[in-house]
Amino acid sequence: MSIIEKARAKQQQKNLETSVKEAQYSLEKESIKEPIYASPKHELPLDKIGLAERGYLIDNGTRKSIKDEFRKIKRILLNNAFGKAAKTLHHSNLIMVSSAKPNEGKTFVAINLALSIALEQDKTVLLVDADVLRPSVMRELGIEEQLGMIDYLLGKTEHVSDIIYNTDINKLKLIPAGKLHHLSNELLASEKMATLANELANRYPDRIVIFDCPPLIGVTETLVLANLMGQAVIVVEESKTSIVDIQAATEHLNENLALGLVLNKAIRSHKDLYGYYGYGYGYGTKN
Template structure:
């Protein structure tokens, strides 16, 4: 992996919810996360839903928080309390090729641990936002995005969020058996939308998903919006314990990855093994700011 200097910044803490079942609600909003409606109930481990409502720790609707808004000690205590309304089994993880510390596929686990370590060295130990894109469809950008986020969540003092920014062909929700009714585009489209409605537990400890949301014909307009910039800035600076991974459409087919990389700290390119020419790689890599481009990952 080729490493170059990039801009880094601290990040935020995340959310715990029930499976992403969204129900009807009377009043101003018609939809609300299932867990939001059941705060006083217990999950199967006997933990009140309110114990894993950490969305309020992330980004409030105003998105107006300055650096150091939350004490690190409070954050670490909240991370320890984070609960999963459901857990993916080891068989589930193996079937989906998701890394976890006890996995028998040590080679795969170690590759993502090594990638995580190199990125942490590059950032000087600071948390960061990173865009993951590919040279073509099927290259494995979503696979790398999810597993990189999962590797960051290995650390019990850290959390991670993976955001599905491939609005044309979102896939992370399907991989994680999540059926969201709302997501990123819904949040960006409505200034009063609550972040809690788009953060979903993945079944993986300390890892959350923001799904793509309603399909839109012009995704680039969402990513160039001030609200997207404001959202990512707030997410980056509020907490020092969260890593944000953005899964995007292939950089050769869409400007989305390039646009988002300007809002993030780093950009990474995924190459399909044996299916791409040096010229294609060079063209794809030059789409990113060289100060933010951290290198390539060969998948296959």
């Protein structure tokens, strides 16, 4: 082979190697996909007019006695969550709201507590619809159902942030219940739920998390949730809830819970839809 032929063959080999490298680089470049980021969720607007008409604590510049009643209640809860009592409570900033039986106003109290705490200057609040049997928080707020807690526990979404929604009230966030599921008890008793509760309790030092739970009597899910909480608010309807019902509802609760009772639907004046008074609080006191 002549010198010219050798040089030509060498150049052809070099061109072939360059083409192969370029093809490999092109394939590698195509295979490197840009990271997929979930599109940010839109802020959920609350039906503030409808809420105010139904007695909820929308901040419209007026002062009613019901607002002061909830201030008294939330002050105790906040002191327990962030004061000296916090050292004696597990997950002191996780608060369950329940009742002995349905229709005693637990959701009304849970939402109003969240709205009241959202007015705090240095605190935020996360309202969780944990009534996985009859969820109603989103409906009460005038919001369509969204992906929620049960969906997360089922693995339908990977990140906790996917089920936390901002609202048009600056310091209020929501976690919906999610779709109904026949294994709700087992899902709430899972290690994944315990991890979720721990994350919600510890991620933000200024946050209160309120769980609107199912009633206590005749339901097993609430006692499962209670084991993850630091505080419990039991709603008692005036002239309806009996002492026997209250005892039955609270006798199996964790003795380490800070336990309080709220007297609900006590008509006090023509100006207020509801009155709240006779609020008691204690630690493991069920008598």
